[in-house]
Amino acid sequence: MKDAAEFGLNKTPAQLHPVMTQAMLEGCEEFPPHAEDMACDAFTLRKSYIQHSEQLGAVPLPSTLRGAVSTGVLAIQGNSPSVLIDKLGERMAFERSGIRLYDALITKCKSAQPVLDIETLEQFRNDEAEHFSLVRDCIASMGGDPTAQTPCADSAGMAAMGLMQVLNDPRSSIPQCVEAILMAELADFAAWELLIELADESGLSDYIDKFQQARMTENHHMHVMKKWLEQMTLNNQVEALG
Structure with a gap:
């Protein structure tokens, strides 16, 4: 097992795929989120969950x-x-x-x-x-x-x-x-x-x-x-x- 990181094949950088990256950006512009989707975005959904959630369990009452x-x-x-x-x-x-x-x-x-x-x-x-x-x-x-x-x-x-x-x-x-x-x-x-x-x-x-x-x-x-x-x-x- 080698502990030191080495240069090698890595497919995650967007700069390695400029054509596909540009196509992805153009696709987002061509097909923007619909109005009904915007009304229920991630923030709104998470806010609703937070406001209506219960606590993460409870401290048990003494049993003795x-x-x-x-x-x-x-x-x-x-x-x-x-x-x-x-x-x-x-x-x-x-x-x-x-x-x-x-x-x-x-x-x-x-x-x-x-x-x-x-x-x-x-x-x-x-x-x-x-x-x-x-x-x-x-x-x-x-x-x-x-x-x-x-x-x-x-x-x-x-x-x-x-x-x-x-x-x-x-x-x-x-x-x-x-x-x-x-x-x-x-x-x-x-x-x-x-x-x-x-x-x-x-x-x-x-x-x-x-x-x-x-x-x-x-x-x-x-x-x-x-x-x-x-x-x-x-x-x-x-x-x-x-």
Whole structure:
């Protein structure tokens, strides 16, 4: 597998087909959208869907006495328990995606030229698994159900789908996969900052230090991935020139 992009056949540029491009433009002028089509354009249609849509799921009600007491205490303290539980669900979903992203990268590195340290990748993968367990335990300690998919968890899962497609595409290079994981780590680091703030306001003192450690670990992941991406990109540039 070659990591450096090379010049070759690419059929997507319009400038390679000036005659067909001009014909396409002339066709658009000759057959413009009809008035009735203009009345229901994409913007109008999407606006209608947005205005009449429901929320992306809901945070489940506490199903245990412990959960009801926990959420009641948070509400009395002036905090929104649903926001905290929603963000905890999001973090757990994203950490689960992080495990799968690293699994995919490890598989790719073992199948191609081993340009990355497999042991480091496996450690990062295990870190994501530990963070998943940490958030799961936190939700359970509040009397919540870690198996519930909250609205933000649903959104986080959908956001990670594009990154998973990059990692699982057999044609994607190692640098492209590292860049995809770097995107995930950047989002992960920022999300831990917000979760720590919410946990602090909600009085989850037993988990603040643990969340802080998770944030520091994600920061380390982010810097290692960034360094690897820079090194591979520069090496590919040197090889292309040589």
